[in-house]
Amino acid sequence: MNEAGGEKGPAAGAAGRDLIVPVILSGGTGTRLWPLSRTLYPKQFHAFAGSRSLFQETVLRFAGDGFAPPVVVCSEEHRFLVAEQLRLVDRGAMDILLEPAARNTAPAACVAALRLLDGGGSPLMLVVPSDHVIEDPGALAAAVALAAPASAAGRVVMFGVRPHAAETGYGYIRAGVPLAADAGILGVERFVEKPERSMAEAYLSEAAYLWNSGMFLVPAAAYVAELERFCPAMVEACRRALARAERDLTFVRLGAAFGESPAGSIDHTLMERTDRAAVVPVEMGWSDVGAWSTLWDLGSKDDDGNVLQGDAVVHKARNVYVRAEDHLVAVAGVSDVIVVATDDTILVSGRDNADDVQEVVKRLKAAGRQEHALHRTVHRPWGAYRGVDSGNRYQVKRIVVAPGQRLSLQMHHHRAEHWIVVEGTALVTRGDERTLLFEDQSIYIPMGTVHRLENPGKVPLHLIEVQSGSYLGEDDIVRIEDSYGRVAPPDAEGP
Numbered sequence: 245m246n247e248a249g250g251e252k253g254p255a256a257g258a259a260g261r262d263l264i265v266p267v268i269l270s271g272g273t274g275t276r277l278w279p280l281s282r283t284l285y286p287k288q289f290h291a292f293a294g295s296r297s298l299f300q301e302t303v304l305r306f307a308g309d310g311f312a313p314p315v316v317v318c319s320e321e322h323r324f325l326v327a328e329q330l331r332l333v334d335r336g337a338m339d340i341l342l343e344p345a346a347r348n349t350a351p352a353a354c355v356a357a358l359r360l361l362d363g364g365g366s367p368l369m370l371v372v373p374s375d376h377v378i379e380d381p382g383a384l385a386a387a388v389a390l391a392a393p394a395s396a397a398g399r400v401v402m403f404g405v406r407p408h409a410a411e412t413g414y415g416y417i418r419a420g421v422p423l424a425a426d427a428g429i430l431g432v433e434r435f436v437e438k439p440e441r442s443m444a445e446a447y448l449s450e451a452a453y454l455w456n457s458g459m460f461l462v463p464a465a466a467y468v469a470e471l472e473r474f475c476p477a478m479v480e481a482c483r484r485a486l487a488r489a490e491r492d493l494t495f496v497r498l499g500a501a502f503g504e505s506p507a508g509s510i511d512h513t514l515m516e517r518t519d520r521a522a523v524v525p526v527e528m529g530w531s532d533v534g535a536w537s538t539l540w541d542l543g544s545k546d547d548d549g550n551v552l553q554g555d556a557v558v559h560k561a562r563n564v565y566v567r568a569e570d571h572l573v574a575v576a577g578v579s580d581v582i583v584v585a586t587d588d589t590i591l592v593s594g595r596d597n598a599d600d601v602q603e604v605v606k607r608l609k610a611a612g613r614q615e616h617a618l619h620r621t622v623h624r625p626w627g628a629y630r631g632v633d634s635g636n637r638y639q640v641k642r643i644v645v646a647p648g649q650r651l652s653l654q655m656h657h658h659r660a661e662h663w664i665v666v667e668g669t670a671l672v673t674r675g676d677e678r679t680l681l682f683e684d685q686s687i688y689i690p691m692g693t694v695h696r697l698e699n700p701g702k703v704p705l706h707l708i709e710v711q712s713g714s715y716l717g718e719d720d721i722v723r724i725e726d727s728y729g730r731v732a733p734p735d736a737e738g739p
Contacts, residue, residue, distance in 0.1 A: 368464075668703050
């Protein structure tokens, strides 16, 4: 058995102290929040309601007494975003499990549960999405503490939110009678998945109906046992994926068998079928931030109901949401619209047309365009790069390398590169030479030459890269050595 699968899981100590283990699911792409949310930089890594991202707020929400470090489950392509965002808030993870394919929330929570069970014991898992807003985390913490005894006894406890609007995009729970031994914890009569408008309006007048927040508290062993009752093929695939897992830097790369698991949400696969379900109602200022209209709901409004973020000016506008990421946006004479401007796209939409935004993303993808997946600034484990200009046989980029980081040792078949240092210090490997460059100095990398760029300094390195040649695609790279365990060359991930 390999290193990651054969060793005892790192949760043994946490389980021994009876700490609750947050399991943070970070596999979504948030297409209804395009153009800010994109495949390679989705909504959980953006800041929508403050200075920290939704992912960082989720991590910090469960960083107090009673909680172990989290287990994060994310996609392969987001691994370095997760690691960097954890670093920025000075938090570590018990494990970062990398999914080779997206299979929805039930398998993601299953591999986390199996990993925790490898450490001995059966700690309580608090399974939470990484992309929700919770305005009163103290209320959630109190609800988790209330639910813990029932969950430890084998209940799968959900957290329900009192509806304040006839939302058709949320799942609903009809709560049952109180459980005799657990004050404040209710049984579950049934689930309703995204009802029609008329039904959602009717639910507002019935106190028994709650929004399903998508958060669950359950012992790791109980989750696996219940899943084996209803979908044994899912558990079997997850066991094989964990048995074939490999340690990669700070990550655990799951085996390919994970992609063979049936796909399914926790709601459909388990909660709608188990007889162990319970729900705790909690008022916590919850939102799943599922669409731009939700951010209008959450935002601070002017006298005309407008929510403005960034460099935005409105005139004779009512109930509009404007987000200007890069330049001035002016909106006049309209109402009930969303305007989102990034450095490479502009979205104009009706305020309640979230599904139409998803359709735009589908059309971009079908047309082979990159705007559905990439921002103009592309993040890499060593820093980031941004396209500045391009034309026939040339391309200009601005590159930022974080202190102490370095790009792959690599070469290109079809292009040469010219680097000019703007700020900081660069250590350049070019063939057998190693050269230290300072501000305003430059170096030329001929086509076919093995090279590497490093930042040996204490401040970020900023440089301009001018590429020239017959082919300038990101897949023209032969990666000889890489500090981040990225796929062997050739690949299309870039430098």
